[in-house]
Amino acid sequence: MIMRRLDRGWWRAVGLGAVLALAGAGLLGGVFILSGLYNVAASRQHFDITNMLIRLTLTRSVATRSMGVDVPDLSDERLAALGARHFDLGCAPCHASPGTEQNPIAAEMYPAPPPLTHAAEDWDAAELFWIVKHGLKFTGMPSWPALEREDEIWALVAFLERLPESGAQDYAALAGRRSGTGEVEFTFGGQNATETLCANCHGDENNPPVHHLAPGIAGQKAPYLLRALEEYASGERESGMMEPIAAALAPEEIEQLARHYAEERVLPSAAGVDMEAAARGAEIARNGARADDIPACLSCHGANTSGQFPRLDGLSAEYISTQLSLFRSGVRKGSVYSEIMMPIAERLSEQQIRDLAAYFASRAGGTGGEASAGPEARQ
Template sequence: MVRLLFPKRLTQWFGPLILAGIAALLVAVTVIVSGIVDLSAAKPHPDGWARLLHYTFSRSTAFHAGPTPPADLDSPIRVAAGASYYGQVCARCHGGPGFGQNPVVLSMHPRPQYLKTDLPTAGYSAPELFRIVKAGVKYSAMPSWPADRRDDEIWHLVAFLRAMPKMSPQSFQQLALVSHGQGAGVAPFGAPPKLTPYALRNDDEPPAASFNYRTPVFGFSGYAQDGDALATCSRCHGADGAGGGAFPNLTLQTRDYIASTLAAYAAGRRRSGFMQMVASELSPTQISALADHYVTLPRRSTETHVGPVSAEGQQIAIKGLSSAGLASCASCHGITRAADRAYPILEGQSRWYLANQLRVFRNGGRGSIVGDKHPDPMVKIAKRLTDKQIDAVAAYYAAQPPAAVQSLVPEKTVR
């Protein structure tokens, strides 16, 4: 009997192993087909099983940890940028300082962690937090980041997660929850518009017939249906639209550029985990109303003091770099009305924002959507600039007074 169970020759093991495998497969198929497995969220995982799942998750996170964090990871500008997203999305499951967690999300299994306490975040390094935010977690309702290759946005949220455990309720409310300028105006949703397709990572995932990748969508807060879109925009761009820090100054742009950019975000043609979530909720009527609103606001520079501007920054902006084969920035930005939709006005924009966007172009996070017949030339341009040159040209444009839109050459004179 012992020899039958434990044969001496290796080849004699093949038969029993194959039979055992077939038997295990039959048992698994029987269990699945019978429906005996209880997948109800009303019953929690047994303690041992929950611990095993979390340990597996922790080891997977450590193995696939993200890249080296940026040098300014914990800067106030990144913390504030991450706060705006956390308050709009993440807080609805994970709570925050001065707030508990929603009873609906605590009825999920596994339950989302309460991230105010030190325990959930202190045990993970910044690269591990990056991995969790970017990749999400299967079977846990933790989503992956909506926009691929926008690592800069993910680092914003990581910065906030690292800062939040020591944050007071007052600071949390001011950074993440308060809609500055709420009630400043409304943008009615209007009549139900025709639904239009949008692109998202893995939007061909089976079963395709079970999903609806079309805008407008019903969002987390329903702000679009409530008509209070301006309050949501004010979270990041401010009630005056001047943005600041990590977010662009909308008062500097033309109406056509704002409208076309919102439409591009909604459709996924321009990547952003921050903006696609917001823009995809808007109706065409609201996109038009928001563009009208921001062009009526007073135009002013984002920063009151930029500091000294280098000759190199002015050279790149006005004359270009012959050594790198680059034309001047001014050859595209803000010259003709024909360019209003394609090229933003840079004068008076935030220095940090401009420099960050150039680095996003350089890293492939913008301007290279799969399937584009006409790739954005900014990708090649940014790859030819050093960090020093990027900072220099960003400082130059941040120091310039806002360009007067009415001074642009009328489209009919352009040939």
């Protein structure tokens, strides 16, 4: 009985001592924080133990939270090329690129943005995706501007997977630069710098887009191009690639771009369109699908309709399918015009989306929204 009481007394003493120790540690910690003694200057590095703990926490957090990420096929070189073009504009200013030195201002950040030439060796594809999408706290690494545009994030991951094997010349080719006599330089610049910069991803009347995520805009209606750029600039339309570019454009530059591309000839879509699917899509585009309450697409997207509705003729089937899926999932929901498309896209089946995409991809030609005959003219 006496021993039991002694045991209880001992445990009470231990508990009280632990509480007092914690309270004391909290008090000392509070005094230390409020005193300002800790040096938060970027010019003063952490202790080695602090760096070790931060690094361990970071790697374990990324590894845990990237579990379950499904990695798609990243073998498409065009997808990597699109990622390289975004890297060149959005990432290289801080992280540098093969053949270039890091910006001295970025180099003085703490922690400094690391070179990404070995990122794919330090992180697997799922981890790279998570980092690019969500960013990293206390590092200056931002999250992707449009979190729901995972299709764009994978383009950057596809490029980062190839970066360890890329020298300056390989990088120049993938990023859309040209290489002269041993010297690497940008392809964009000069009098028409902005148009050339756009063409690096979107192509022009002589060159196709680098990838279907960047649609061909040659021959697109000027009012639609103007509205699209303004929506990207304001964040109404989500795109981690387009929002920062559009936000940097002055209103007069946006107007100039819209006029410039509207006057260009539409480049025919790539060969290989499923003409049977295109024929089924033609019926929906011209007459709608009454059983599914789907209106005729050409009632809004025809050549002579409002300039606020985009021309779809000649756009790649992949791009059209992607955009209809974005409308259906609610990702493209920010503008007034998206309110028109979202309920229609929700009623479309996967087969109908493929058929419509094939139909519009089979049509091309003209400028400023003129269209050549599609499969219905060949029937």
